[in-house]
Amino acid sequence: MLTNKKTLLALSVVSALTLTACGSDNDDNVVVTPPTPPVVVVPETPAALSFTVSGNVVNSTSGAPIEVTKLTFLEGDVASTDIVDINGKAITELATTDGSYTFTLKDGADVTTLTVLVSAEGYISKSFALDLTDKSVSVAADLSLVSATSGNGVVAATEKAAVSAGQVATEVAVTATQAGANTNVTVPAGTTLQDENGNAVSGTEVSLNVATAATTASATTAGIGDIIPAGLNSGTSTSVRQPLAAANIEMLDNAGNKIKKFSSPITLTLSVPESAGVTTGDTLKVSSYDEDKAKWTLDEFTATVGAFDAASKTYAASFQTSHLTLFTSTKEEPACTSGINFNVTGANASELVFHVFSSDGYVIRNATGAAVSSSSRNNLKADATARVLAFDAASLNVVFDSQTEVPVCGTVDVAVTAAPVTTVNENFAVTAVCSNDTTKTTALSGAIVKYRLPNRGFEQASEPTAGTYALTGLVEGSSYQVRVVPRGLGAGVGATDFTITANGTDESGSINIACNTTTGGN
Template identity: 40%
Template sequence: MLANKKSLLAVSIAASFALTGCFSDNDNNVVVEPETPTPTEIVVPDTLVTEQPSKVFSVNVVNRANSDVLEGATVSFLVDGEAATNLTDVNNEDLSMVTVDETGNFTFLSKEGASGEVTALVSAEGYISKSFVVDLSAELDEGEIDIPLEFGLVSVETTGVKVETKKATVESGTTAEAVTATAEEGTAGSSVTVPANTVFQNADGEAITGTEVTMNVVAADSSNEETGAIIPDGLNSESTTQVLKPLGVTSITMSDETGAKIKNFSSPISVTVDLPANSAVEPNQELAISSHDEVTGTWTQETITATVGEANEDGTFPATFSTDHLTFFSLNKNVPVCDKGITVKVVDGTLPATGLAVAMTSPDGSISTYLRSDTKLVISPASTARFGISQDAVAKVRVYDRAGNDWYVQTNQSICGNVEVDLDGPDTTIIEKNITLNGVCAADATKTANLSGSIVTYAKNGKAASLAQALGNSTFKLSGLEVGGNYKVRATIRGAKVDGGGQSKTFEFEDVQDDGNALTGTVELECNEVPVTGTN
């Protein structure tokens, strides 16, 4: 009986401990409730921009000859030789350098209050680098929000242009023997000679550390109208009543195997440029020289001059000068300025709804613009000097669409004053279509987003792009489509990232037809997961 009582007592104590372990907080005075998860939901980022910007610059980087996009090209924006600080991308992130994607197009904004000009240095493998001047104060066409820009580069395979590469061995940055590199083809000719015992130096005047120098020489036939397309913008930025007319140009660059650019020399080197037979020059004539720095994008008037020599067998004239630095050189003479400006007028034919690009190219330089009405003042009379337009300027005038189709081409056309064109488009059926962007959260497709503020561009595959017109309700109009064409559409979302990172989504549409059907594209966004408030 005693044993049974003890057993019951032990059972009672054990049960007590067991119950205490389940419900006590170890102080035997507070009950611990099971943890309840906080409810969350997926919400669209409140930073998403749903309104279009008031003014956007839309840039196409293309092969100037056929409007093929140049994927991988680099564009650096400079102001007074320094990286620009007055530009942003369409999401207000600072922008001073761009590597062009497969669309060949990018867009940017100028910061509030920004004005004046920026210089764009553009380079692509297999093409001659060039700088372009962009006017941030350019005015919009009526009813538009974009300033269309084309950075067209000339291929090294272009007729009238020759590029030659030569390598030289150096020790302690010095060449033991004289080195000459020459580029010549037809009547295009340019050469550089570096004397023996010359030290190759960087921009700071320090001897290079590499042991092999690569020399690149560009020669251009200055009687060929395409030559002007390689001359960097801004040659005549300081001109007034007279302008500089280039008679001969050359670009000479050097670097060592470490990638260091060679800019200076311990003693002068010799450069010779062939001038066209019709240059109206004479032996022993002195020509002014302007130089353009491909790093800073600035032009400088050299204190040295080039001396014209006796005519070559082909009738061209060699002009020689000595220099202690490398750059793009232009040998010039002064001519009277055009005082009428330049106005393009459509006198026959119909301008398509999307407008047309216009390129004017001469041995003196090049001008690009975009035509959206039958008459456009391209350069005002007050600005023709800074653009280098002479009173007797003639050029090849080409009017073409974004797909590279020619609508008008005329060589040796006078461009001082009115430039009259008659349009004859390609034999294709042109239509327009709308595209609606369906914005949804990647983590919850029931959460939709208003993408009306997106920047949408579209292009026939491999060609220059156009900016789509925003219609509201995440819908955009694509004008000027060719029936049967394949098109690439890129939507840049403002204020939110697409799923996987980045802010752009690209869609491809093949064999576009005039079937009355709108296009659609779904954009999955990275949305926020936030706690649900006000719950019990």
């Protein structure tokens, strides 16, 4: 009997343990299933963009990035509806904080020429025409702006005046003067200052600002070709408007509002160089540019050529206007129909950057490849001459200089004799790591990856394989900033910077992201 009692006790204990293990928490034996631990899910990263437009906004004479800028996109003179940012959001403008930009086109967009209006505080706004005809390759373009203050070829002047009920009580006159470039603006006493809609401005004071440059530019000094926006000439015309003088004129009230019109005409005088071949009494056509619409009003006025100034070797060309903007006086010349083609020997043309400066007021900066596109040659006359410089794209060292002006309508021989710097290529692999479970990782595909030397503009890397980006043309031994901008991972995942040394060895970096979680399954 004792044995039987022990057996029964053992069975009772086992039964009790079994019930407890099954989760019984009441007398009704209800089973409660414990919750499944959350599972961290690696995000799906997007494919690389098949086509992008990228580059930098730079100072025209130093080449340094202008960090805070705004790009406005237009087709004709209306806002483009075909531009999207890197995440596919439709945009009509893009702000930068480091001077670099990247955008693309919406699906199915058939844009061949895009006008980009670029503005920055302290610089003269300018529009650029980008050729987007070939969408099989991405477009890279650096956009150069000229400082609105005196220096590096630009001369600027400002005059302030009191205003009452929108009128100036006394004459307001300002003159910007330097060798080969003079501009005078005179606003008569009693003139009513108006906004774009013709309303008299408020405020008690206005400032009249003038900026101009000489006809001839150089690698380190700006000329009028740097100031004049795209569109002064069409690419199919048999003649071109050769710019002889240009000035950007702006008037602001003390609240920063632009004065756009006047109740009666004001007088402007631009200096025209002796080399233009004009004489006293000649008439020149004047065109004006509306920076808000990136639109030229061509041959709007006629300027009369006045007396010759022997000291400055210029003529004064005067006209009247009832509005303010950028003006240029022009002379019609037969057009160059072939564009500029560089016959490069001693180097690979794709590794060079070309600058072209003409005493005729024609400027090209940051041209790449062996030819200059039609959008860049539009101001070129048939007998144009210019000084041509070629720079090593990696180091920006000068590797060719024509020294004097040579004919540039057609083929220009570029014999590179200077040894370029040693360059290397590297791949940079980027991994996304879940910050809430570092064992979960994935190759970060579809990002925008850019790289640059200190105080230089960014270059955009290609993505030959998912999550691996090709950094090409690195100056051996130099330190580079690599910026990774993820796409498609939410607004909270921003840019991450890395520093590498160019030595030809592939490198990598990781970016922490907060991954989503789910329940059940891996």
